[in-house]
Amino acid sequence: MRHLIIGTAGHIDHGKTTLVKALTGIDTDRLKEEKERGISIELGFAFLTLPDGTQAGIVDVPGHERFVKTMLAGVGGMDLVILVIAADEGVMPQTREHLHICQLLQVKRGLVALTKADLVEGEWLEMVRGDIAGVLQGTFLQGCPVVPCSATTGQGLPELLQAIQVQAAAAEPKRTEGILRLPIDRVFTIKGFGTVVTGTLWSGTLRVGDEVAILPADLRSRVRRLQVHGQTVEQTVAGQRTAVNLPGLEVSQIQRGDLLCLPAMLRASEAFDATLTLLPDAPRPLKNRARIRFHLGTSEHLARVVLLDREEFQPGEEAYVHLRLESPAAALPHDRYVIRSYSPSVTIGGGSILDPNPPRERRPRPEMLEHLRILERGSATDRVERHLLAAGFAPITLEALRVRSDLSPAAVAESVQELTRRGAAVLAGSKGESGVLHAERVAQLEKEVLAHLAEFHAKEPLRDGLAKEELRSRLPAQLAPATYGWMLSRLTEAEKIAVERDKVRLVAHRPTLSVAEAELKAKIEAAYRQAGFQPVTPDSLMASLGAERKLFQPVFHRLVDDGLLVRIKEDIFLSRERYDELRERVLHHFQTQSSINVAAMKDLFGVSRKYAIPFLEHLDDARITRRQGDERVPYK
Numbered sequence: 001m002r003h004l005i006i007g008t009a010g011h012i013d014h015g016k017t018t019l020v021k022a023l024t025g026i027d028t029d030r031l032k033e034e035k036e037r038g039i040s041i042e043l044g045f046a047f048l049t050l051p052d053g054t055q056a057g058i059v060d061v062p063g064h065e066r067f068v069k070t071m072l073a074g075v076g077g078m079d080l081v082i083l084v085i086a087a088d089e090g091v092m093p094q095t096r097e098h099l100h101i102c103q104l105l106q107v108k109r110g111l112v113a114l115t116k117a118d119l120v121e122g123e124w125l126e127m128v129r130g131d132i133a134g135v136l137q138g139t140f141l142q143g144c145p146v147v148p149c150s151a152t153t154g155q156g157l158p159e160l161l162q163a164i165q166v167q168a169a170a171a172e173p174k175r176t177e178g179i180l181r182l183p184i185d186r187v188f189t190i191k192g193f194g195t196v197v198t199g200t201l202w203s204g205t206l207r208v209g210d211e212v213a214i215l216p217a218d219l220r221s222r223v224r225r226l227q228v229h230g231q232t233v234e235q236t237v238a239g240q241r242t243a244v245n246l247p248g249l250e251v252s253q254i255q256r257g258d259l260l261c262l263p264a265m266l267r268a269s270e271a272f273d274a275t276l277t278l279l280p281d282a283p284r285p286l287k288n289r290a291r292i293r294f295h296l297g298t299s300e301h302l303a304r305v306v307l308l309d310r311e312e313f314q315p316g317e318e319a320y321v322h323l324r325l326e327s328p329a330a331a332l333p334h335d336r337y338v339i340r341s342y343s344p345s346v347t348i349g350g351g352s353i354l355d356p357n358p359p360r361e362r363r364p365r366p367e368m369l370e371h372l373r374i375l376e377r378g379s380a381t382d383r384v385e386r387h388l389l390a391a392g393f394a395p396i397t398l399e400a401l402r403v404r405s406d407l408s409p410a411a412v413a414e415s416v417q418e419l420t421r422r423g424a425a426v427l428a429g430s431k432g433e434s435g436v437l438h439a440e441r442v443a444q445l446e447k448e449v450l451a452h453l454a455e456f457h458a459k460e461p462l463r464d465g466l467a468k469e470e471l472r473s474r475l476p477a478q479l480a481p482a483t484y485g486w487m488l489s490r491l492t493e494a495e496k497i498a499v500e501r502d503k504v505r506l507v508a509h510r511p512t513l514s515v516a517e518a519e520l521k522a523k524i525e526a527a528y529r530q531a532g533f534q535p536v537t538p539d540s541l542m543a544s545l546g547a548e549r550k551l552f553q554p555v556f557h558r559l560v561d562d563g564l565l566v567r568i569k570e571d572i573f574l575s576r577e578r579y580d581e582l583r584e585r586v587l588h589h590f591q592t593q594s595s596i597n598v599a600a601m602k603d604l605f606g607v608s609r610k611y612a613i614p615f616l617e618h619l620d621d622a623r624i625t626r627r628q629g630d631e632r633v634p635y636k
């Protein structure tokens with residue numbers, strides 16, 4: 001079944017609410033004040049089943065200039081608009097403003113209901129038609145049906161319904177498989193159920209039991225009940241007016257303008273990169289950093305427009321801008337927005353979001369304009385590539401790419417394949433955790449790894465390599481452990497580096513010893529071999545050999561790196577042979593004894609407590625023994 005949203009627009013008192021009532025039987029003016037004053041203040045909702053069975057939700061908007069903000073909250077999600085113009089008054093200020101808003105928000109289609117036709121003569125009607133044609137010129141409604149009608153006499157209503165049917169049939173359905181978004185336009189409580197929010201489901205499918213998030217606060221709840229046009233349903237799809245019962249949340253925590261979506265899909269931001277068109281009849285040019293009212297979905301924010309390539313923005317111009325909001329909002333690329341001047345509040349322009357989560361601080365640079373140009377005009381593949389570049393050294397999952405580019409999963413996969421074929425994208429990571437990196441970023445990272453290693457080898461020619469973690473800490477901070485591991489195996493496979501015992505080195509690196517170093521190395525080794533299980537500390541050995549620290553230390557490190565000396569604890573080292581013997585003899589001990597303690601250890605190796613205790617602790621760490629009170633038992 002097709003679902004779509006029909007909205008009204010037009011100047012106050014031109015008959016919007018009366019027309020909706022005539023078409024649907026529903027009076028959308030529900031507030032007492034609305035009844036008393038005879039004007040609409042809030043959004044009104046009704047529904048209509050078209051002759052072909054299409055279920056249409058109807059959003060009736062207020063026409064008073066003071067409520068344009070409310071009207072704006074109703075326009076997002078409209079598939080077609082009925083621009084209501086009273087035949088007796090003709091085109092009025094909010095007729096134009098509402099038309100501008102629909103144009104800026106890219107409502108795709110619509111028609112004009114020339115209401116109150118009962119009040120005018122044929123000649124007058126023709127004159128008004130002429131005016132209307134002029135106003136619609138160059139807009140999405142140019143050449144649309146203009147249907148004279150009267151809610152009072154019923155004249156023209158069948159023709160109007162017929163024209164709505166034709167437009168509705170041509171409307172493009174919303175994406176039910178898209179990223180779930182429901183901009184909230186009302187919040188209230190129903191006795192016995194708790195908090196309910198309503199809105200037009202822009203895209204996706206929502207089911208009872210779904211976990212949902214309310215942005216920007218990122219409140220969480222689980223959908224308990226769903227209603228569409230007053231009927232309880234199990235699921236609702238894009239294009240339906242939807243009421244959602246959210247247990248565990250208070251009415252005071254949610255407000256019009258919040259966005260209901262699935263958890264962890266969208267991220268609210270206080271900055272957007274966007275295109276902006278200033279209306280030709282905007283009253284004055286827009287200065288850099290001008291404070292404006294920013295309308296997105298059902299929300300309104302105060303914001304500043306940062307101009308990137310000009311000092312002043314003239315009416316009628318279009319440009320790329322950076323928007324800085326005073327409160328966070330969540331958007332997707334291609335979302336349309338409207339701006340109104342701060343005071344007086346009049347609609348002055350609008351545009352399309354290009355990047356919903358750009359870095360906050362930005363100074364205009366030529367590359368940036370190019371970046372935005374590609375985000376706006378580029379092919380799907382070009383846009384995906386921009387997102388990869390912007391993501392730096394953090395691999396992006398296909399899911400995240402989908403949200404950032406607002407493409408279908410298939411289109412994202414295709415773009416990534418294309419980029420991989422071209423050598424521009426690299427699949428990083430493994431087993432489910434995989435993401436995509438831009439090849440340039442990978443190359444940059446490889447260059448850094450190799451440069452750090454080369455530098456280390458130059459400084460410490462006798463050392464085997466740089467400790468893995470040490471190397472990681474010298475790389476860009478955002479590098480996740482998984483990405484780092486992936487990076488190292490990639491360089492190992494390419495035979496550029498080797499990783500041995502947690503040390504990373506360039507494959508080409510071969511530590512070489514001078515004659516003096518080789519001699520000292522032999523002396524240290526011999527000293528440790530002779531010392532058995534009670535060796536001296538490195539410092540006292542250095543003193544007794546009369547060696548200089550500058551010479552002694554690198555050689556000593558080298559012996560440890562090579563595994564010829566094993567560090568037990570602090571400055572207790574054993575030669576490799578003694579160390580192997582230590583392990584063997586303890587294991588042998590366990591063949592006849594069930595445990596070992598410090599005293600037994602002292603006897604076994606003929607050492608003092610000063611050595612026996614660190615030995616046992618080391619064996620615990622190596623999972624050869626396990627401590628049980630004062631005894632050690634075999635680890636397993």
Ligand SMILES: Nc1nc2c(ncn2[C@@H]2O[C@H](COP(=O)(O)OP(=O)(O)O)[C@@H](O)[C@H]2O)c(=O)[nH]1
Pocket residue numbers: 010011012013014015016017018019038039040063084115116117118119149150151152153
């Ligand atoms: N004569 C006549 N009066 C109408 C017609 N439609 C609406 N009205 C009257 O115009 C006034 C404003 O109508 P309303 O629907 O509240 O206008 P809205 O502000 O556009 O929603 C009300 O007093 C209606 O009764 C019509 O077709 N013919």
Ligand SMILES: [Mg+2]
Pocket residue numbers: 016017018039040061062063
């Ligand atoms: Mg009204």
